[in-house]
Amino acid sequence: MALIKVDNLSRSFSYYKKETGLKGSIRNMFKRERLVKEAVKNISFQIDEGEIVGFLGPNGAGKTTTLKMLSGILYPTSGSATIGAYIPWERKKAFKKNFSIIMGQKNQLWWDLPANESLYLNKCIYEINDKDYKEIINELADLMDVQDKLKVQVRRLSLGERMKMEIMAALIHKPKILFLDEPTIGLDIISQKKIREFLKRYNEAYKTTIILTSHYMNDIEDLCKRAIIINQGNITFDGQLSTVNDVFGSKKMIKLLLSESVDRASLEQYGDIKEYDGYKVIIEVDKEHMKAHSKSILDRLPVIDFNMEDIPIEEGIRLLYHHGDTLEKGKEGV
Numbered sequence: 001m002a003l004i005k006v007d008n009l010s011r012s013f014s015y016y017k018k019e020t021g022l023k024g025s026i027r028n029m030f031k032r033e034r035l036v037k038e039a040v041k042n043i044s045f046q047i048d049e050g051e052i053v054g055f056l057g058p059n060g061a062g063k064t065t066t067l068k069m070l071s072g073i074l075y076p077t078s079g080s081a082t083i084g085a086y087i088p089w090e091r092k093k094a095f096k097k098n099f100s101i102i103m104g105q106k107n108q109l110w111w112d113l114p115a116n117e118s119l120y121l122n123k124c125i126y127e128i129n130d131k132d133y134k135e136i137i138n139e140l141a142d143l144m145d146v147q148d149k150l151k152v153q154v155r156r157l158s159l160g161e162r163m164k165m166e167i168m169a170a171l172i173h174k175p176k177i178l179f180l181d182e183p184t185i186g187l188d189i190i191s192q193k194k195i196r197e198f199l200k201r202y203n204e205a206y207k208t209t210i211i212l213t214s215h216y217m218n219d220i221e222d223l224c225k226r227a228i229i230i231n232q233g234n235i236t237f238d239g240q241l242s243t244v245n246d247v248f249g250s251k252k253m254i255k256l257l258l259s260e261s262v263d264r265a266s267l268e269q270y271g272d273i274k275e276y277d278g279y280k281v282i283i284e285v286d287k288e289h290m291k292a293h294s295k296s297i298l299d300r301l302p303v304i305d306f307n308m309e310d311i312p313i314e315e316g317i318r319l320l321y322h323h324g325d326t327l328e329k330g331k332e333g334v
Ligand SMILES: Nc1ncnc2c1ncn2[C@@H]1O[C@H](COP(=O)(O)OP(=O)(O)OP(=O)(O)O)[C@@H](O)[C@H]1O
Pocket: 013, 014, 015, 037, 038, 039, 057, 058, 059, 060, 061, 062, 063, 064, 065, 066
């Protein structure tokens, strides 16, 4: 059943162009040019209870603006959204008790206090009783392996430990909906993996609905079955992650290992060269020319190893970022 329903949601920002230099500043005092940025344009989607959905797009695509509207931090310019029985920007207390947003680039913990003091503050804000608070703190600290860090001043924690505390602070009221905006940004690979494992287990245990934005493809592939891709405020893909490649089913990758160096120009006839060092080459080839090109490569080039693969999901998503067509509402794939 759909828990999050977004219907033709838009958000524009108006701002004034600022001229540089002294002359520009003086000119600005008398005449200012007003500009409008349409950050999110008529987007629609639905998300079921318990789903983890990857919300992807290049920088400036409109991801954070959408999450801010769904969290009630921003009013939309037009359109509607409901989360369960609530309209987020009405900011009803019961809604606030049901959701949490974690922004990897922003802290909610007090820098100079130990993490458990900030956690206690959240306990009071969310009106959690002592017994439930003790239980959830123990459970979360165990799951994230930070029992011994709870009394350490936040400024003395490593980036990974701090992020775990941020996640704990966001989860102590057991929200039903969780918005994660770049939760693993800047973390090393092992810490990223630990946080992903935690989120997976947490989602399984509590059936929390999660929208996740991340520029790390491992986060998305590990956690999400479905991806919504947004670019320049428009949704360009909404479907199963496994079908991303079907959109570009007309392309394949040929990976070659050569015994002698071959110059780049003589490989370009086969397709787009994705990687090249003379001996190791990856070429993106049109499927319709696959057979003829494969034969020609094997006949003419000093091939030691030849592999044919689908384009990697990361590449598929990158291509989808720039795929212009907006999806019709509810349609899966492009
Ligand atoms: N307050 C604002 N005033 C003017 N423009 C804004 C404002 N907030 C966001 N924008 C613009 O709206 C667009 C979408 O921004 P948003 O932060 O939603 O992108 P994003 O997809 O989260 O990007 P990133 O991956 O870089 O965080 C950007 O072009 C941004 O400059």
